[in-house]
Amino acid sequence: MITHTIPLDVATALWKLRGENGPYAYDDYETVHDEQVDTRRWVSVHRLIIRRTSDGTLWALPYELGLTEAQDCDLFVDDPVTVALVRAEQVTTTRYVTATQEPAAQVGRITDQVVMAYIAEHAESGIEDEFNEDGEWTTEEHRELKKRAFKWIGQHRGGGAL
Known part of the structure; x- marks a missing residue:
């Protein structure tokens, strides 16, 4: 695994800029994608995918959020924050959704x-x-x-x- 570190203030600024209307840029990075990757008893684990604009590489910035209003946890584990090199890969997934009607092939079918x-x-x-x-x-x-x-x-x- 290839890693490097970024300053805590840069990681915090990128985390604050994440959102659905991105990408947002700060310092030499821009936000690309935010995803929840795990849930533990007291925290949800996320990773913010960021792009280093100087070379176009993608990095995973891990962070944790407390699951209760009284939960006290650090957003980032390290200072400076360690990020891991990642690459974009398209993956086909299957979702199962509640059907509101029969499939078109079955509606009105006469055998x-x-x-x-x-x-x-x-x-x-x-x-x-x-x-x-x-x-x-x-x-x-x-x-x-x-x-x-x-x-x-x-x-x-x-x-x-x-």
Whole structure:
């Protein structure tokens, strides 16, 4: 791990400048990103990513915040403050959010089983032998029944699009 130190007053000024409307610059550094990396019983552990403007390198500035109003903890552990060299890396993440509706692929979906059930009730002849190896209807009569089934099912679902 590559580290270097910055003066406590510079670290404190950068911490005060962090925020959502950055980047903010102070001395030879500018704020880039602020993140919480851990939580312990009495403190939350954060790191402020800063860029040294003279060479463009990124450094992680660790700090801690007390979790209660009466919690007494130092913002920084060291004086001067030790920062670690970091690099930006894009990472794909998966988030799980509460769904407000069914996925688009499922809304209004009519399966072949539903169509087959309709056709079985309305066809003059059986349909079990009327499919090719791809599961498609082989006769014009059954293809027409499938079209009518989609229309009928759509009308009985309130006329919604299929």
